Amino acid sequence: MVEETFRSRFRTEVDGSDAPPGSDYHMFIGPQHPWCEEPAHFIIHLKGERVVEANIRIGFNFRGMEKAMEARTWRHNTMLIPRACGICSAVHQNIYVRVVERLAGIEDQISERARLIRMFSCEAERIHSHILWYGILAHDAGFDTLLHVSWRDREIIMDIVEDLSGNRVNPALMLPGGVKRDISKEKADRTKPKINDLIKKVEYHKKVFVEEASIRNRLEDVGVLTKDDAKKTTPNGPTGRASGLPFDVRKASPYELYDQLDWNLVYYTEGDILATTLVRLDETLESLRMCNQILDKLETAEGELLARVRPKIPAGEYFGRGEAPRGEDVHYGIANGTDKPERYKIRAPSLGNIDATLKRMDGEYIADMPVILRSYDPCFSCTNRVMIVNDTTGEKMIIGQDEFALKAIKAKKYNRPFF
Amino acid sequence: MSNELKELEDILKITFSKGLVKEVRKVEEGHFDILTTPDKAYDLMKILTEDAGIYHLSTVTAVEREKEFNVFYHIQHRIEEEFREVSINFIVTGINKDKPKTPSLLDFFVAADYYERECYDFFGIYFENHPFMQRLILPEKWPDDVRPMLKEYGWEELKEITLGIAKQISEND
Numbered sequence: 001m002v003e004e005t006f007r008s009r010f011r012t013e014v015d016g017s018d019a020p021p022g023s024d025y026h027m028f029i030g031p032q033h034p035w036c037e038e039p040a041h042f043i044i045h046l047k048g049e050r051v052v053e054a055n056i057r058i059g060f061n062f063r064g065m066e067k068a069m070e071a072r073t074w075r076h077n078t079m080l081i082p083r084a085c086g087i088c089s090a091v092h093q094n095i096y097v098r099v100v101e102r103l104a105g106i107e108d109q110i111s112e113r114a115r116l117i118r119m120f121s122c123e124a125e126r127i128h129s130h131i132l133w134y135g136i137l138a139h140d141a142g143f144d145t146l147l148h149v150s151w152r153d154r155e156i157i158m159d160i161v162e163d164l165s166g167n168r169v170n171p172a173l174m175l176p177g178g179v180k181r182d183i184s185k186e187k188a189d190r191t192k193p194k195i196n197d198l199i200k201k202v203e204y205h206k207k208v209f210v211e212e213a214s215i216r217n218r219l220e221d222v223g224v225l226t227k228d229d230a231k232k233t234t235p236n237g238p239t240g241r242a243s244g245l246p247f248d249v250r251k252a253s254p255y256e257l258y259d260q261l262d263w264n265l266v267y268y269t270e271g272d273i274l275a276t277t278l279v280r281l282d283e284t285l286e287s288l289r290m291c292n293q294i295l296d297k298l299e300t301a302e303g304e305l306l307a308r309v310r311p312k313i314p315a316g317e318y319f320g321r322g323e324a325p326r327g328e329d330v331h332y333g334i335a336n337g338t339d340k341p342e343r344y345k346i347r348a349p350s351l352g353n354i355d356a357t358l359k360r361m362d363g364e365y366i367a368d369m370p371v372i373l374r375s376y377d378p379c380f381s382c383t384n385r386v387m388i389v390n391d392t393t394g395e396k397m398i399i400g401q402d403e404f405a406l407k408a409i410k411a412k413k414y415n416r417p418f419f
Numbered sequence: 420m421s422n423e424l425k426e427l428e429d430i431l432k433i434t435f436s437k438g439l440v441k442e443v444r445k446v447e448e449g450h451f452d453i454l455t456t457p458d459k460a461y462d463l464m465k466i467l468t469e470d471a472g473i474y475h476l477s478t479v480t481a482v483e484r485e486k487e488f489n490v491f492y493h494i495q496h497r498i499e500e501e502f503r504e505v506s507i508n509f510i511v512t513g514i515n516k517d518k519p520k521t522p523s524l525l526d527f528f529v530a531a532d533y534y535e536r537e538c539y540d541f542f543g544i545y546f547e548n549h550p551f552m553q554r555l556i557l558p559e560k561w562p563d564d565v566r567p568m569l570k571e572y573g574w575e576e577l578k579e580i581t582l583g584i585a586k587q588i589s590e591n592d
Contacts, residue, residue: 006529007529008529008530008532008533010532010533010536010555011532011551058555058556059555059556059557059558062557064567064577066568067567067568067574068574071574231474232474232529233529234474234475234476234528234530236475245497245499246499246502247475247495247497247502247504248502249504251502251503252495252497252502252503252504253449253450253503253506265502318446319450319493319506319508321477321506328477330493332478332480332491332493334482343482343483345478345480347477347478351533352477352530355529355530355533
């Protein structure tokens with residue numbers, strides 16, 4: 001039986017009648033709050049300065065994506081699926097195309113070159129997501145210098161992604177059957193020195209986290225999640241790996257060509273926030289080394305970039321998994337023989353990590369709350385473009401951020417409609 | 420006894436009692452489907468969690484078929500020494516469409532709490548013995564009889580309901 005202390009933290013009454021006995025203050029954070037960019041409502045019950053229990057309510061940013069996918073074709077959904085997450089868009093697309101390929105039965109036709117380019121896209125995404133995360137963590141711990149230093153260095157990998165795909169955040173390189181763009185010899189040559197440069201910089205970030213007392217003391221022995229607690233609350237990805245659960249989908253059930261690369265599984269057993277940070281720092285370094293290996297392999301790898309996939313996918317179902325920067329990402333696709341999916345289920349990693357993170361809060365100081373809540377890497381959408389649809393005529397236009405701002409200022413200044 | 424069942428029993432190092440498992444299918448290397456029915460699901464999951472030591476639940480998926488509902492529990496058997504996982508899709512089949520009911524497996528996984536509530540929210544499948552069978556994601560004012568992921572509701576219909584709720588809220592303010 002599940003003990004009463006381990007009940008899920010998603011159970012919240014609307015009227016607040018479920019406050020635990022002994023708590024004397026109740027703090028409400030969100031759904032809109034300057035600290036947390038993502039819309040979630042945290043309810044934190046306090047006794048003095050200590051947290052008794054923390055609960056959550058979700059559902060403020062529900063977009064109905066699974067239903068929307070049933071109304072679109074498999075081909076359309078290739079472009080819808082990266083929008084599931086603003087930061088880890090490539091891994092969602094990667095799992096989706098693998099599910100489609102498996103259902104269409106063309107798994108063995110994907111060339112080595114296409115698979116290597118897909119892996120490069122996924123690893124580059126992991127690097128920029130992790131650097132972004134520990135930058136914000138440093139900001140939450142009140143160490144803004146490291147935020148600026150790490151985000152300055154993050155631009156290196158963002159430039160690489162933009163060079164290879166044309167986009168900074170949403171590379172959208174993959175299609176069922178292969179990839180859209182090649183990584184040419186010239187591009188690989190100018191990418192390698194940048195990666196070696198970034199390795200040195202991430203090693204420096206790690207040195208700061210380990211040696212600088214002002215940040216280390218904010219993270220060490222804070223919010224400890226023991227291995228037993230981790231087994232009960234089932235966290236995935238870096239949150240689990242920091243508590244001694246050494247499972248990474250890339251190692252646990254290898255997909256693409258991860259079993260052909262030489263890389264180490266990173267895991268720590270301490271379970272505190274420092275361990276979570278170090279898991280991500282070490283993973284960033286591993287991913288950077290993997291990127292170098294992939295670029296070396298690309299010199300000799302050959303094959304067609306795109307195999308043919310028929311628009312009608314034969315009936316069948318498949319459960320696909322992948323390792324997103326935040327943890328285990330799960331898709332379940334069912335095809336019914338037409339060009340549209342019968343059902344498509346997505347479970348993004350953050351949902352599975354919330355329970356474990358709120359368990360960490362028990363008995364901690366309220367001052368440690370920002371760092372602990374940040375530890376599972378809450379994920380928010382950020383894109384640079386906006387699509388504007390005219391309500392009366394149905395006219396569409398896609399413009400950049402600067403242009404949008406300019407248009408908005410002009411419309412206000414001269415008091416005229418936006419279009 | 421089928422070969423697949425034997426292979427799965429070897430991996431998990433257990434034996435299933437007779438009649439609990441409807442069918443075992445092998446999807447690929449290290450990836451299995453176990454089919455069962457609502458009345459046997461609880462006992463079967465008890466064997467998997469207590470004897471085989473499975474503790475990780477990836478997610479719960481509800482699927483609407485032509486004549487029945489299926490509920491998938493995607494669980495992972497973890498072999499810590501080899502850093503390896505064996506994926507198992509634990510499928511509860513034959514859930515009646517008129518009165519969808521299946522036992523809650525909350526006793527074995529804390530995570531089942533919110534995944535099952537998500538299925539209840541979107542499909543109206545009632546999980547028996549769940550102490551907190553309430554809405555997880557949809558707004559409070561959403562009509563109780565509308566389960567949006569069912570095939571009978573189209574995109575336009577849902578849009579109308581959503582706009583109606585927004586209008587109602589703005590009028591009250």
